[in-house]
Amino acid sequence: MSHHIVEFKNVSFRYPxxxxxxxxxxxxxxxxxxxxxxxxxxxxxxxxxxxxxxYLMPTSGTVNIGxxxxxxxxxxxxxxxxxxxxxxxxxxxxMPTVYEDVAFGPLNLGMDEAMVRERVRSALDLVGxxxxxxxxxxxxxxxxxxxxxxxxxxxxEPDILAMDEPAAxxxxxxxxxxxxxxxxxxHSKVIAxxxxxxxxxxxxxxxxxxxxxxxxxxxxxxxxxNKELLEENHLELPLSLQxx
Amino acid sequence: xxFDKQYYNIGFLDQLSYKDTFVHKLDPRAKxxxxxxxxxxxxxxSKYEVASLLPFFLYPVLLMTIGEIPFMLIFxxxxxxxxxxxxxxxxxxxxxxxxxxxFQGLAISVGWLSFFSILIxxxxxxxxxxxxxxxxxxxxxCHGLRxxxxxxxxxxxLSFLYRYIFVLMEETMRIVRARxxxxxxxxxxxxxILVRIAGMLFIRTVERAERIYSAMLSRGFxxxxxxxxxxxxxxxxxVFTVSILTFLYVFRLYPVTRILGGFIQGVxx
Numbered sequence: 114m115s116h117h118i119v120e121f122k123n124v125s126f127r128y129p130x131x132x133x134x135x136x137x138x139x140x141x142x143x144x145x146x147x148x149x150x151x152x153x154x155x156x157x158x159x160x161x162x163x164x165x166x167x168y169l170m171p172t173s174g175t176v177n178i179g180x181x182x183x184x185x186x187x188x189x190x191x192x193x194x195x196x197x198x199x200x201x202x203x204x205x206x207x208m209p210t211v212y213e214d215v216a217f218g219p220l221n222l223g224m225d226e227a228m229v230r231e232r233v234r235s236a237l238d239l240v241g242x243x244x245x246x247x248x249x250x251x252x253x254x255x256x257x258x259x260x261x262x263x264x265x266x267x268x269x270e271p272d273i274l275a276m277d278e279p280a281a282x283x284x285x286x287x288x289x290x291x292x293x294x295x296x297x298x299x300h301s302k303v304i305a306x307x308x309x310x311x312x313x314x315x316x317x318x319x320x321x322x323x324x325x326x327x328x329x330x331x332x333x334x335x336x337x338x339n340k341e342l343l344e345e346n347h348l349e350l351p352l353s354l355q356x357x
Numbered sequence: 358x359x360f361d362k363q364y365y366n367i368g369f370l371d372q373l374s375y376k377d378t379f380v381h382k383l384d385p386r387a388k389x390x391x392x393x394x395x396x397x398x399x400x401x402x403s404k405y406e407v408a409s410l411l412p413f414f415l416y417p418v419l420l421m422t423i424g425e426i427p428f429m430l431i432f433x434x435x436x437x438x439x440x441x442x443x444x445x446x447x448x449x450x451x452x453x454x455x456x457x458x459x460f461q462g463l464a465i466s467v468g469w470l471s472f473f474s475i476l477i478x479x480x481x482x483x484x485x486x487x488x489x490x491x492x493x494x495x496x497x498x499c500h501g502l503r504x505x506x507x508x509x510x511x512x513x514x515l516s517f518l519y520r521y522i523f524v525l526m527e528e529t530m531r532i533v534r535a536r537x538x539x540x541x542x543x544x545x546x547x548x549x550i551l552v553r554i555a556g557m558l559f560i561r562t563v564e565r566a567e568r569i570y571s572a573m574l575s576r577g578f579x580x581x582x583x584x585x586x587x588x589x590x591x592x593x594x595x596v597f598t599v600s601i602l603t604f605l606y607v608f609r610l611y612p613v614t615r616i617l618g619g620f621i622q623g624v625x626x
Contacts, residue, residue: 163571166574166575168571168574168575189577189579192574192575192576192577193577195575196575196576197572197575199568199571199572201568203524204565204568204569204572205572207517207520207521207569207572207573208516208520209495209496209499209516209519209520210496213496213584213585216583216585217573217576217578217583218576218577220583220584220585221576221577221578221579221583222577226585229585230585247375249371249494249496249520250520251520251523251524252371252372265576266576269576269577
């Protein structure tokens with residue numbers, strides 16, 4: 114299958130306050146690839162993710178997702194293909210109970226009730242949060258919130274999964290579970306993170322972003338062992354590689 | 358620290374709704390209908406009525422007992438908001454100075470009657486509302502309202518309000534904590550700083566709203582909040598509603614307290 118591609122061609126984006134977040138960026142992610150997006154704070158990682166489902170539109174250039182060019186008409190279709198897990202789970206979980214939150218996406222896709230229930234069950238089961246289903250999000254710990262946020266996106270069974278700092282709120286064990294979970298997800302993944310060990314574990318490919326452009330793009334292992342390149346971009350060698 | 362305490366208190370009301378009693382298991386619609394009719398009945402009495410209102414305490418007491426809701430919790434919250442009602446009625450005894458005899462020879466101003474009447478109505482309505490939420494949970498009430506045909510827009514506003522009031526409070530708590538940690542007990546510039554904190558909160562809220570909206574969009578939101586039908590009317594709901602309605606009807610139309618009083622006098626004389 115070649116249709117789950119993500120292709121950015123000469124994409125630039127400028128925020129209304131004139132900050133240039135993306136400058137003429139181009140890359141192509143093919144089906145089934147898992148790609149880590151790394152870079153310094155403010156390099157444009159989050160802005161890039163927001164382009165994946167058309168929440169932001171490029172000021173110039175084209176974004177091609179699953180053979181659809183991102184535009185006002187195609188946005189809704191593209192949103193069905195791309196699931197994004199945002200950085201702050203409080204903003205991801207907006208419904209009053211966990212169950213309803215996970216059901217939100219599938220219901221919007223127009224599924225019938227039985228199907229929705231099935232999806233919600235399996236998504237919550239996947240992240241190990243089935244017993245939280247009737248709780249309110251404000252009664253959950255941060256780690257639980259993150260897991261539920263992931264479930265809420267998984268329930269839509271997206272073709273492409275994008276995540277912004279997925280492990281930021283997790284304790285080491287939950288983080289490990291998340292890494293294992295991500296490894297089982299077969300479709301394309303785009304993960305923006307400062308957690309380089311996570312990227313090393315999950316991604317085969319890595320793109321380094323600097324000032325809105327691609328500074329380096331290659332196999333994750335090569336990039337994450339290149340000390341010079343990482344330090345130029347305010348990063349460090351992954352901890353697991355520092356010991357050796 | 359007061360702020361923190363209030364925060365955890367609100368959450369507690371919600372946790373009570375995880376219980377599993379007869380009242381909790383009732384359909385939210387049944388509880389919403391009986392509670393709102395209860396309001397109408399209580400409000401419909403004339404403004405000097407005191408004695409006829411007292412039997413209506415049966416309803417909140419019933420909910421509280423069967424629903425296993427701690428009395429002190431509700432009581433404390435009622436006291437907390439009571440200043441509003443007190444200030445509405447406090448001048449009645451002075452302004453409304455007609456005399457009324459309650460015992461032979463003992464006369465008080467009619468204003469006192471209307472003042473007490475306001476207080477009783479206030480206690481009845483507020484405690485019942487709190488009990489409705491404590492036994493149904495706020496999301497449950499929202500669901501019920503939606504199923505009763507309230508427009509989805511209103512209901513979703515209501516549930517967003519409830520969802521994010523906690524997030525907003527947490528944010529305020531963090532800002533206030535950060536201020537306290539670096540103000541070393543100096544309170545001179547308090548007011549000016551508080552104004553800035555409020556402004557800060559406002560901006561953060563707007564930004565957050567934008568991010569929430571983007572999260573909604575990315576999960577296929579197109580302007581309508583979807584919802585699953587979770588509740589079915591059971592026999593217990595019908596029985597509950599009908600018996601509460603009969604109770605309200607009887608106590609509204611017949612002066613039950615007076616009849617009962619006359620009956621007891623008859624027994625003892």
